[in-house]
Amino acid sequence: MLAVTADDHPSAAPSPGGPVAVLANPTAGRGRHRGMLPHLLDRLATAGRPVRLLEARTAEEAEAACRAAVVEGVSALLAVGGDGTVHRALQAVAGTTVPFGPVPAGTGNDFAVDTGFPADPSAAVEVVVAALRDGRSHPVDLARMTGADGAVRWYGAVLAAGFDAIVNERANRMRWPRGPRRYDLAILVELARLRPRRYTLHVDGTAQETDAVLVAIGNCGSYGGGMRICPDADPTDGLLDVVVGGRFDRRTLMRVKPRIYRGTHVRHPLVRTYRARTVELAAEGITTYADGERSLRLPVTVTAVPAAVRLLR
Template sequence: MTSNDIAVLANPRAGRGRHRGLLPGVVDRLASSGRAVRMLSAATAEEAEKACHRAVAEGIGALVAVGGDGTLHRAMQAVAGTQVGFGVVPAGTGNDFAAGTGVPGDPLKAAEAIAAAVREGRATPIDLARVTTAQGDVRWFGAVLAAGFDAIVNERANRMRWPRGPRRYDLAIALELTRLRPRRYSLILDGADRSFTGVIVAIGNCRSYGGGMLICPDADPSDGLLDVVIAGPLGRGAIARLKPRLRRGTHVTDPAVTSYRAREIKITSQDIIAYADGERIAPLDLVVSCVPGALRLLR
């Protein structure tokens, strides 16, 4: 690869395969930038992430991810904090990072916008969140990190082999609701102790997760801050009543819900594995920091 090439990571299974025939059109539009377009080959998510790191190390001009938030999350690890431009072609079921950063929702229009940005030599600086684990490992995320009930549900769903598709997640919610209990969290925001007992913790660089649930409705990925939304010790009925309000972002007016903004969040609790951009991150304890302009978004 040369420094002018556009490397493309595509997940053909994203969006349950409904965009499978999309890739040739995306590549054609990216090629209208005047740059060579090269596909990255990978059989697993781990291989995909390594392929992106190799491409950046080889000096590519831009990296484009075609897929959902999980695909973007893998590719993002290679370009975060670098000068390599990053393009997003939303083709997943959620596409929360794309929605939160003003990327066109239509995949072909998104590819055209990327090509225009490359031709004109422009990129938009976007904040990212950097997660440091208790072992010192670093991961980046673009949308939202969950460390409460939703993270527990994700962990349960990932252990299940049946049913397939979204019904598995619905079943995981039902199973975990029967075991719902408040947990004690140590929460330090920019040095201030905001520790609490509750069931929901979300740290948002963007507004939504889970395909449009506005968990952090006021989050802005260009303000240098992360939004933190927590909920106290809600019961099963209260959780069920709160869930429809997540689509509209009106849950933050509930007396049990509190919102903060911070540059650095230190969070600790027992038996919680955090998820970000829908991907498994690490068990708490975690330090989450906003890094302004860590991503050069092509849009």
């Protein structure tokens, strides 16, 4: 996890003659699109600008490479990968006028798809190429999260701060098994330990305490590869959508979970929804996950930032 203060975030403008920087994650989507990268770069070059592939061996190096590229004056930044790759790149372009293109090539591509890009990476690159040729970009909102220590993170899709975040944290601590089975085992362990947590929630300044199992704050509607946890979220309305699932027991949670893919879980009597510009969230022992990436510990303040990034479409 990387965290920066607001003052550390670069204020940068695109260089019209600069290269298009590309952050690519060859392991995204379990590597199924790895062989497509040369083709995607060739197609990108048809936009008539130099193409610069960023080098990084870790997620932290990827984020640092994106920040450096923006500061050095690239004309645009692309992220080829899933939501995690996009999340790293967003830390560099958020709050700047450097246009950004998410090319969905991961297991979860929620931000790209929810903001209007084709799910197919080749088709998404064609959209980016056309936007670069035409000098066109489209503003969308981002969420800015601030921790108790002043650390700042941006995210594009959804912040998870309930059961799903707890499962992710458990899975990340496990050394065995490898692959998706580790996540499945983490679910079973945390289901056995399931209990509502006490949250303090401020929605545009209105405070309440609540016992909950699921808590999500969405700029977009989906997380986890198409789960419509915040189904009515709109990344152009300047607002955050908050979904709180209350005192679910194990059986009820397992019945409700499949409904999240359709977004119909919000009709359950234990689910409450809110819409706000700013949300303050506190609870003991919770590490949040933003765009599927490990992020800040609670308490956090999340603010909707209108037109915080310009997308190449």
